[in-house]
Amino acid sequence: MLRPMTPTLLLRLALAALLGGLIGLEREYRAKEAGLRTHFLVALGSCLFMIVSQYGFDLGAVLATLPPGSDGSVRVDVSRVASQIVSGIGFIGAGMIVLQKRFVVGLTSAAGIWTTAAIGVAVGGGLYAIAGAATALALAGLEVFRLVDRRVGTAKHEMRVVFRAPDDAAAEAATAALVAAGASLAAYSATPVEGGGVRRSLRIDTSAPLARPGPVLKLLCGVPGIVPETVE
Numbered sequence: 001m002l003r004p005m006t007p008t009l010l011l012r013l014a015l016a017a018l019l020g021g022l023i024g025l026e027r028e029y030r031a032k033e034a035g036l037r038t039h040f041l042v043a044l045g046s047c048l049f050m051i052v053s054q055y056g057f058d059l060g061a062v063l064a065t066l067p068p069g070s071d072g073s074v075r076v077d078v079s080r081v082a083s084q085i086v087s088g089i090g091f092i093g094a095g096m097i098v099l100q101k102r103f104v105v106g107l108t109s110a111a112g113i114w115t116t117a118a119i120g121v122a123v124g125g126g127l128y129a130i131a132g133a134a135t136a137l138a139l140a141g142l143e144v145f146r147l148v149d150r151r152v153g154t155a156k157h158e159m160r161v162v163f164r165a166p167d168d169a170a171a172e173a174a175t176a177a178l179v180a181a182g183a184s185l186a187a188y189s190a191t192p193v194e195g196g197g198v199r200r201s202l203r204i205d206t207s208a209p210l211a212r213p214g215p216v217l218k219l220l221c222g223v224p225g226i227v228p229e230t231v232e
Contacts, residue, residue: 009051016047016123019135020116026142027112042092042113043120046085050124053081082121089117112138158186159213161202162230163220164193170225171200177223178204178216199229 020043021036028035093110115138122131161178165171171190179185184205191199206216213231220228 005055009055012051012123012126013044013047015128015131016120017044019043019119019123019131022135023112023116023119023138023142026139027109038092038113039116042089042116043123046089046117046120047124049081049085050121054125082125085117085121089114108142112142159183159204159206159216160230160232161204161216161220161228162199164197164199164227164229166197166225168198170223171198174220174223174226175200175202177219178202181215181219182206183216 017040020039020041024036024039027039093113115134119131119134119138122134163171163174165174168190175185175188185202186205187203189201191201193199216231217228220226220231
């Protein structure tokens with residue numbers, strides 16, 4: 001039974017990896033905790049588990065072990081492996097949710113991993129249209145709702161800001177200006193720049209009026225000596 005279906009099963013693995021990779025690309029672009037490789041492997045592994053659940057067991061060998069006089073019926077529950085994927089993927093998701101300086105980060109990445117696993121299971125079960133639609137909806141939810149939230153300006157938005165400063169004092173002044181404008185500092189790091197100066201990378205939570213990169217860039221450019229590099 002397995003040999004004639006091998007091309008189809010290989011197609012399912014490739015499609016699951018592709019769909020998971022699409023979500024991973026979006027996460028990678030946003031510099032999130034789980035990126036392309038993580039989503040790629042989660043979708044691929046979930047699909048493989050589903051295929052093994054459906055086709056990986058030799059029912060002929062099972063029937064041969066039945067005692068004499070048996071009616072020959074064998075109960076097969078292909079949903080058992082899928083249910084374990086649903087619970088098991090929670091361990092990966094829980095590892096992404098962390099508390100950084102009073103802010104909980106990683107919730108969206110954890111939910112994305114959970115959804116990617118479901119997409120892999122759907123492809124493994126042959127539900128191609130459903131898996132494709134779920135991928136499209138997931139990408140739309142990540143991007144469209146992000147834009148809607150930014151325009152409304154009431155919710156907190158996570159933003160990554162990288163800039164160069166001539167010295168630590170200027171870097172502190174730029175950071176203080178962001179905080180004074182309403183940004184909440186979640187995490188930051190600093191590295192020296194060859195030739196002098198410092199490069200500071202910030203992760204901030206912002207709301208209006210700093211809900212878009214433009215106002216943040218304008219604020220940074222107003223601090224003497226600051227050269228913005230990345231605002232997203």
